[in-house]
Amino acid sequence: xxxxxxxxxxxxxxxxxxxxRALREAYAAPEVPxxxxxxxxxxxxxxxxxxxxxxGRRLIWASAGMAASVLVGVMVIRVVWPPATVGVSxxxxxxxxxxxxxxxxxxxxAAADAAPSGEKTDAAKLAFExxxxxxxxxxxxxxxxxxxxxxxxxxxRSLADRSTGRFGSSSVSNVADPMLKAALSRQVxxxxxxxxxxxxxxxxxxxxxxxxxxxxxxSGGLIEDLNRDDSIDRLxxxxxxxxxxxxxxxx
Amino acid sequence: xxxIAGLILFASSLFGPPRPEQTHTRVLxxxxxxxSGDQPLGAYQVEFTVARxxxxxxxxMAVEGGEAAxxxxxxxxxxxxxxxxxxILAGFSLEAEExxxxxxxxxxxxxxxxxxxxxxxxATARAMVAGNGRAERIEASAEATVAADVTGTIGRADHxxxxxxxxxxxx
Numbered sequence: 001x002x003x004x005x006x007x008x009x010x011x012x013x014x015x016x017x018x019x020x021r022a023l024r025e026a027y028a029a030p031e032v033p034x035x036x037x038x039x040x041x042x043x044x045x046x047x048x049x050x051x052x053x054x055x056g057r058r059l060i061w062a063s064a065g066m067a068a069s070v071l072v073g074v075m076v077i078r079v080v081w082p083p084a085t086v087g088v089s090x091x092x093x094x095x096x097x098x099x100x101x102x103x104x105x106x107x108x109x110a111a112a113d114a115a116p117s118g119e120k121t122d123a124a125k126l127a128f129e130x131x132x133x134x135x136x137x138x139x140x141x142x143x144x145x146x147x148x149x150x151x152x153x154x155x156x157r158s159l160a161d162r163s164t165g166r167f168g169s170s171s172v173s174n175v176a177d178p179m180l181k182a183a184l185s186r187q188v189x190x191x192x193x194x195x196x197x198x199x200x201x202x203x204x205x206x207x208x209x210x211x212x213x214x215x216x217x218x219s220g221g222l223i224e225d226l227n228r229d230d231s232i233d234r235l236x237x238x239x240x241x242x243x244x245x246x247x248x249x250x251x
Numbered sequence: 252x253x254x255i256a257g258l259i260l261f262a263s264s265l266f267g268p269p270r271p272e273q274t275h276t277r278v279l280x281x282x283x284x285x286x287s288g289d290q291p292l293g294a295y296q297v298e299f300t301v302a303r304x305x306x307x308x309x310x311x312m313a314v315e316g317g318e319a320a321x322x323x324x325x326x327x328x329x330x331x332x333x334x335x336x337x338x339i340l341a342g343f344s345l346e347a348e349e350x351x352x353x354x355x356x357x358x359x360x361x362x363x364x365x366x367x368x369x370x371x372x373x374a375t376a377r378a379m380v381a382g383n384g385r386a387e388r389i390e391a392s393a394e395a396t397v398a399a400d401v402t403g404t405i406g407r408a409d410h411x412x413x414x415x416x417x418x419x420x421x422x
Contacts, residue, residue, distance in 0.1 A: 192386065198379065199296040203343035203386040210345060241327045244296060245339040250332035 189226055189240050202240040209233055277365040279309065280399040281374045282357045283317075283340060287381060287391040291351035293321075294343035294382035295358055297393045301336050303372040308336025309363040317358040321346045326359045339379070348384035360398060 015023070015032065023032045189197040191204045208214045214232035225232050226239040285295050301308050311333040316323045321344035328338045340359050344351060365372055374395040381391035 194388070199294045199341040199343055200380060200382045200386045200388060202341075203294045203345075203382060206343065206345060207386060241341060244341050245327045245329050247329045247332035247335060247337055247339060250329055250335050 189243060197240060197243055199241070199244050202237050202244060205240060206234070206237045209237065275368050278401040279363040279365055279372060279397060281361045281363060282396050282398045283359040283361065283376050283393060284355055284396060285358050285378065285381065285391050285393050286355045287353060287389060289353055290389045291348045291353055291383050292356060292381060292391065293351050293384040294386060295391065296339065296341040296379040298377045298379055299338045299340055299361060299374070299395065301363060301372050301374040304370050306367070306369050309365045309372050310334050311338060312362045312364045314340065315360040317356060319352040319356050321351050322358045343382070346384070351384050
């Protein structure tokens with residue numbers, strides 16, 4: 001047995017020097033009492049050292065602090081680097097039309113072809129924006145927050161304005177081609193092309209559904225599929241009827 | 252002790268739930284009649300308005316269908332607009348043309364609840380569009396006529412709209 005080695009005072013060896021010194025001074029002892037040192041070491045290790053327990057309130061406050069830090073960081077980043085403006089296009093080409101990108105492209109080409117060569121760009125823009133400075137675009141729904149602003153096409157969007165539930169119409173009075181004008185001015189749900197959506201359109205669709213004559217639109221989309229569920233059935237008739245009887249400002 | 256109990260009873264009588272208030276309520280039934288002449292009526296869309304001078308418009312309690320079998324079902328209307336005094340009623344029938352009504356026919360009956368004394372409400376109907384059995388537009392007119400005017404006293408707290416009122420409907 002080695003008796004010359006320095007006795008290893010276990011509690012003091014595991015305590016920080018400042019703590020051990022303070023304990024020695026407090027107890028006026030050359031060494032930290034063994035039992036006291038063990039208790040202090042345990043408590044220090046649990047609450048005072050690096051191995052803190054993340055429980056209860058400590059965990060809640062720490063999480064809140066981290067979340068607040070992340071939030072502040074995100075806000076600072078957004079201030080320093082503002083996000084790019086969404087929905088603004090230097091060349092607005094299509095309005096909120098019920099079509100895929102391919103169909104929109106066909107309309108753009110048709111509008112451009114309908115105008116004289118020198119005015120192709122302006123005619124194409126007019127066809128989809130309405131008269132300059134007018135509110136033709138503003139009637140189209142949620143994509144048009146600012147009256148008169150261009151509307152950017154978004155493939156797959158609903159035909160109806162989701163905020164008001166109404167179908168939109170476009171102002172195409174400047175389009176020269178009568179066929180193109182008729183096609184563009186046709187309201188969604190106006191199956192009999194009377195210029196307005198009424199109960200006769202719902203009845204016409206109901207007859208087509210009953211007789212199995214529901215047809216596809218020339219542009220490639222299902223023009224009678226008003227609720228966009230990829231099927232033409234009585235639910236589309238209901239959609240028209242709801243639109244027909246809707247009273248503005250009610251509810 | 253009795254004094255405290257009496258005080259509690261007195262306070263509860265002051266702040267307790269109100270007793271059912273008796274109010275003067277009338278139920279007005281208005282027929283919507285379409286006249287399509289010699290054309291069969293297959294579809295209609297009517298704007299119905301009701302107004303009352305000096306007070307808010309009567310509330311629409313219910314909308315019934317018409318007298319013809321083709322329009323026996325209730326027409327479509329905006330349920331959110333029952334208090335606004337304006338409704339758009341629409342209906343169509345896919346029956347064969349020989350089963351569709353011609354001439355004057357009642358397509359709907361609107362039941363109104365008129366609260367309190369006051370002038371008689373005025374109801375009007377305007378034909379927005381009408382069609383035949385093939386969904387083709389036809390000329391037609393619409394009018395609103397009072398079918399029943401029932402005066403009753405209905406307790407506000409326990410009424411069910413029809414409870415104590417006696418309704419005489421024309422046969």
